[in-house]
Amino acid sequence: MSSWFASPADASARLHATGYLADEATATTAYLAGALEKPLLVEGPAGVGKTELAKAVARACGAELVRLQCYEGLDEARALYEWNYKKQLLRIQAAGDQAWDETHDDIFTDEFLLTRPLLTAIRREEPTVLLVDEVDKTDVEVEGLLLEVLSDFQVTIPELGTVSATRRPFVVLTSNATRELSEAVKRRCLFLHLDYPDSEREREIVTSQVPGLSDKVATQLVEVVARLRELELKKAPSIAESVDWARTLIALEIGDLDEESVRRTLGVVLKHSSDHQRATKELRLAAAR
């Protein structure tokens, strides 16, 4: 039996305690990922709290977070492990007239191994949350590498043998869906799509993230954001933007979100000029001068 969460309700409560307000689906899926010891693939638009979910799980369970940020051109040496060949060279030079066999045995030991996030997560004895961020940015080859790690939680190093996890980490993969992941990776994961929250939950999130925000402004803000998401925009505002907006309003000491203040601060939530114009038109704000 794993020690992550006892039940979906427990997951929800403990995530809530760390400041992450999870909806029912998120809490249930997080519980299942822990109970079944399967990686969790989280997909959704930017800024809805995908990465934050992994951090919240780590905080809620008192685990350490190991993060692998993916990018184009990420390879085995950066993701898994690498031999510290400069140090190995030094060791060989320092060996003097030592026999080659001994030196050889010496330089392929733990001391010369540089562990990268995947190997680090597997070798840790304490509870670990492994976050593989933006996995869709990597090349297809890295996915193949992930397969072995994700299904058996083991890594094969030719010189050292196979390293198996003594304690399976809680794995979270996040993706923006810019590329279809391969079926093989998806099959091994539980899938969770995070979307924009309903207005009730969003209001809770904003007020919990931004202390000092009055209920009235929070309600108005969430309403405007919900309205903006219904428009055909290039980039709909996400939770991160709502929170930023709330912080802006606090900084500017705006106590009432009227048309004038919406118009003045719209730049915080909308990042395209055409989106700006559309919103101004649809919300019938006075045209910006």
Place this chain on the structure above:
Amino acid sequence: MTLLDTHLGFVEALRAAGLSVSLAEGLDAIAALERIGWHEREVVRTAYAATTVKKQSQRTTFDAIFDLYYPRLVGEGVASEPDPDAGEEPVGGLRDNAEALGAFREELAAALEAGDDQRVQDLAVEAMARFGAMPGRGPGLSSWSAYTALQRVTPQELVQQLVAGLLGAGADPADAERVAGARVGTFTRLVEADARRRLAEEKGARHVADVVLRPTIDRLDFTAARRADLEEMRREIYPLARRLAVRLTKEQHARQRGPLDFRRTVRASLATGGVPLETHHRPRRPHRTELVVLCDVSGSVASFAQFTLLLVYALREQFHKVRAFTFVDQVHEVSHHFTPGGDVVEVMENLAASTAHAARWGRTNYGRALTTFADEHADALGPRSSLLVLGDARSNHSDLALDTLRDLAGSARHAWWLNPEHTRHWGTGDSAARAYGEIVPMVECRNLAQLGEFVHDIL
């Protein structure tokens, strides 16, 4: 039927609907359900979704099938039991009559105005029970109809009442109308869902799943799309363009190793004691085509042409230059509507307005359109440009101007024809698809997925 049978039937139905649910994923679902139990329907749904649906676009299909196999309630559910407090007679015994209809509509209006989702859901079930039954029909015919129920209840007529109510509560007019429309829409959908549930109960979920499910949005035919679908498709255009752009850049990086970058190679060799273990190369300059789009905007294929234009313009950076022309029987240039960073809705409105310029007689005439294009805009095509013709090639039996098209295709670097019709309809009736297809390679392009693939391939 045991739970296992239901589970197997459910997984089978998911596969039939195009979700690739493997054996391992089915086992995962069972393992997940063992942990969380069966006592709450939404939790069961989440567990199934987490283990079997690995693509968000398939979620709608999944939800529809889930509702069929694990219905919200069976028969009339608790609603049919007499309410001891009010002393009412059971709903099941109360059938359709004018008095009941009046009372029901009042109750519905109140629930909609209050925005009470639970009550609206119950009322949708009641609407089907009272007004949607078609008893006494022959075996094999369905005895429930959402259409009948909605015809009797006419929720659309409640919109005005609802707007008035919301205005009274202090909402502003545009908002009130939007909210009222959305709520009535929800009610309509709930009634339809309940009809499906009842049919599934009567005939077996499998039967209903085969009949009522629509393809996912990226597999939906342009020509079969309803208005709501078109809006949803339009929202898909930008994400699609973004995905394509990312994929293209990645492939270009992987494919193109240009000339040796001497400086970087030498610099890198310092780390290995001056031995160049790894060579570095300059990226090759990407090849950018000039694209000329010629699209038929007559009623039958208008939406297809709009989508293709939108996608092409969303990918503007990938092309050196894009020029677009629309036609019905006259050719009209629309390139100027697509300004960089332009607003999608505005572009669509301008396009719709400019369609009037493309028609003089109002009947599609490919021959005349091609000839006018060759006369007026021949300079658009050159050895660096590619020609893309969009249309169903249905030319009302007029002259096809095959030679003109041959000349146009000859002067361009590449030429393609995208046809939104299924291949089996090509060459039937007044379709000249076969004749044109001999000159210009013709590609079937019926939905967003095919469109995305095509655009990716030509870049």
